Amino acid sequence: MYEIDIHLLENPYSIFIKKGLLNHIGDEIKKIYSNEKIAIITDKNVENLYGKNIIDSLKEKDFDVKLIVVEPGEQSKSIDTLKKVYEELLAFEITRGDLIIAFGGGVVGDLGGFAAATLLRGIPFIQIPTSLLAQIDSSVGGKVAINLDQGKNLVGNFYHPKAVFIDPDLLKTLHPRFFKDGMAEVIKYGCIKDSGLFEQLKKYPSKEALMKEIEQIIYKCCSIKKEAVEKDEKDLGERMLLNFGHTLGHAIEQYYQYKKYTHGEAVAIGMYHITQKSEAIGITKQGSSNLIKEILIQYGLSYSFPEMNKSENIEAIGLDKKNKGTHMNIVLLEEIGKSFIKKIQREEITQYL
Structure with missing residues (x-):
């Protein structure tokens, strides 16, 4: 497994890169998170391919899991979609001691990260990027945002994940x-x-x-x-x-x-x-x-x-x-x-x- 440690004064964290990592993601998360509730934000495409895999792996470690699914595509980085995500997170009765997983490409990473950064003034989250762009770029560095009609990423924050887990095997099902x-x-x-x-x-x-x-x-x-x-x-x-x-x-x-x-x-x-x-x-x-x-x-x-x-x-x-x-x-x-x-x-x- 490749490991990269990002040394920031207030928010240090690590990136883990390994083929097949998703198959034992429950074990990896158990090492860094001790509470029970986990909300997973993903899109319909990723849910269809890997939703069961990640839920099963987390439930094997006795996590209480809520799956929140949005439409795939840049249009989901919107205030309307963000509001729906907030509502589902609150219905799950999530607290600042719980965990959010952004499980998807760059859109899900930005949207999920921004929801985590802003709801209840900040809930810990991790990134599990599923696209090549997200794995090599957008999941790392703490930039989270949504779009406005006037432009891309105009409403955003710097909010770092607690960890980034990268499984290159997920790229096998990525559309060419x-x-x-x-x-x-x-x-x-x-x-x-x-x-x-x-x-x-x-x-x-x-x-x-x-x-x-x-x-x-x-x-x-x-x-x-x-x-x-x-x-x-x-x-x-x-x-x-x-x-x-x-x-x-x-x-x-x-x-x-x-x-x-x-x-x-x-x-x-x-x-x-x-x-x-x-x-x-x-x-x-x-x-x-x-x-x-x-x-x-x-x-x-x-x-x-x-x-x-x-x-x-x-x-x-x-x-x-x-x-x-x-x-x-x-x-x-x-x-x-x-x-x-x-x-x-x-x-x-x-x-x-």
């Missing part, structure tokens, strides 16, 4: 589109911090070859995120490097109302497009955007910027929660494996569109 979605974020880690990881990804001839080493890949990505979170827990400095491709990506997602593009698909386009522009300006090493384009094609991801109304695109970028005052921060590459944060005047963003 959402495996590609997660690979966009894996590629992002290579772009911003690890050229060796980037080169490693280029060498796999097939998904099957990659899956043989998926534990190591997840470990590498989570280790990069661990370092960023430890240095910059509140996302005010170095952690912002993890947002490479996200400024344009979030705008694409919002423009199409989270229906046409997955998060990773939008980020992939954002990574290539902003690197192409920064390369043309002379900021990024020549050829970097082409390397990104080639690896996106290899993993079945689009790089073409969609047709969008430019003024609406700029407005969406302006609403991004990372932007402050008259300036905004964007993440650019010096070259593959080296990234930096560039502070620009808000109107300068047109150079990167």
